[in-house]
Amino acid sequence: MRRGNLACSSTRESTAAGSTVERATAEVFAALAGGETVAVCCERTTESVLAAVGVTYLAHAEPHRVRLVATDEAQVRIGEKIVALGDGDDDSVVALAKRVFTGFEKRCGTICARRVVLACASDESGMPEIVHRYLRLGFSEGKRLYEDVAAPEALAFAKLVQRVSSECEHTRQFVRFARLPDGTFVSVFEPNENTLPLVGTHFARRMREDRFVVVDPGHLVAIFHEPGDTTCAVVGLDEDTAATLAARVDETDERERLVQALWQKFYRAMELPGRGAASRGYDLCASWMPKRFWHGLPELGGRP
């Protein structure tokens, strides 16, 4: 076996019989044996994507006969079988994902592994397959992966990482909290990528002694923080809970509205004459602060 491969020989001990992973692996194996190509269909989560990559290795798939595709964009191609992995109710998905991750981290280093987590948060179409190709490149190149920045797989992957990193920055910048009468801080934020799970620690550091929650109704995810905790709990939501949580930002009292009014006043006072869009010729403000966030910014009259 090539050193670059996952430790496939140990398949048996780590995948319980009848588990999600074992079933998927068997399906992929059978389809390939029957002459078909395979699309492994996964969720847009780090666990699901990494486990799907693991499945392609476990089934000994030749790289050109297998691809990954996200559940929300799976389309049947002629001669191709779709194998759904899903999130799986059992632990086998998470266990395999962990194995792939640790294997990759060992082989290619922590920095590359951290970038995989970022890339998996991307909403970009084709994300799972881009990550898949990058992981394969990494398993074959090892530590050289870090420097091989011009490889086509690495370039496509770097684009995902770049988008997610910059959206994480937007999240850290433009989340706005409102304080409810009971002292909880609430925010609704709708990023383009699934950034909340990645910025939980950041906010936990800032607001160590406070109870807060940030809701992302788009990705149906929230982060919760209890006073004193060093991290946030990441929770998946159904649509009703997301809506109920999001509606709480309107439960503010008079003091909170005063703070918002003060912030708005401050924001307006910062503007300098002679340097606005008219004198500059282009709108610097909008280019730094994308319009899609404006409705959530109290300084621009939006709700927090």
Next chain:
Amino acid sequence: MDKLTKLGILAEAARFDAACTSSGVTRGPREGMVGDACASGLCHSFSADGRCITLLKVLMSNACSYDCAYCVNRRGVSCPRATFEPRELAELTVDFYKRNYIEGLFLSSAVLGNPDNTTERMIACLEALRGEFRFNGYVHAKVIPGSSPELVDRLGRLADRLSVNLELSSRASLASLCPDKNARSVMAPMAQIATTRHAEEQALLDSPAGKKALARRRREKGSHVSEGMQVTSVGARYTLGRPTSAVPNALRKFVPAGQSTQIIVGATPEDDNHILQLSKSLYDHYGLKRIFFSAYMPMVEDSRLPDRETPVPLRREHRLYQADWLMRYYAFTPDELATPSRPWLDLDVDPKLAWALAHMDAFPVEVMDASLETLLRVPGIGPVGARRILAARRTRRLCVDDLQGLGIAFKRARYFVTCGGKRDLSAPLDPELIRQKVVSDAAGSKYNATRRHAEGQLSLF
């Protein structure tokens, strides 16, 4: 006066200060306290004119007893005056911080009676903020020229960054426009801050914590991790020629994020060469972290100042920032950017391109074997791009298409590089032609077209 009105007055009065960063120190969260600080800073909003907002920037008071000609707060002007209660401002800071509006406080003030009186009031505010309100986030405080050294020292132990604003770039200009200040009152606190920081650094180097941190830093430097593509590719981390502080800022107690200053551009006759020379010597002598340039905005009528109708020299300010950046991060010297015989920066092209056009004999540069220093001199290649080239060319032969993927502005770089011996044949070699092409490309771009339209013919001040 209600809080809202007061904040309006004291924020509006503070907006002329260009310093906006919340960067320079990393400080983790502490139990029972509010906030942390992160070396790279974080902007939370952008004003309508596009400047970033990262700190609650206000004056403690705008009731000034001084009479600087260019200032809207000077004693002779009739305008509404207000003064914050120290505790009131501290509370507002924490309120804003917890809503993720800001990273901290930028506290400045007009001279309330005399400098010491003013500084004491600022100290009272910061003591409430750090003590009663347990604030562990970022604080930038302005030093009022003329404050006693004891007070400057106390202020420096409460703030992360201090700044003493030079405002005018020569003694003569200062004497003519700011009759109550003198060069000594500005330079003395700057020197005091530099000396105290230096002394603390020496003491820390000898301490066990300092030694441990130093050893860690050496290990990190040695590993190959310092090159290639980082998760967060902050260009500043990969740069040349910047002596970094020997000890981590987090260990410091006095002004951990260092000091900065501001120079007003366009109110007085000093040229760009003068300003860049001055900047260089400030960086060298006082270890300044940043110099902010503020395009002069004619707000008051005064015979010593440019006419009220003079447009704000925005483009000159922009070019000075670019030149300053080249000095700090690309090891350019002031005389390479604006020479004593041609003392003004070119307003049509950026200073790096201007330098390259004047030194065509240094080009083309071969991407496959040029040194980091040489790559950094190529217009269109920045610190991150240069590092990526170094990393990538170890594993494969690069071609022109690869360069684009690595984040190099090839449209700009193509006049100045060869890649594996090949150069872009459609790119002219003659500096005058390159210049025309770059200027017309820029002019053709949508934003410059609108910009020119808005600026009219005049504002190339």
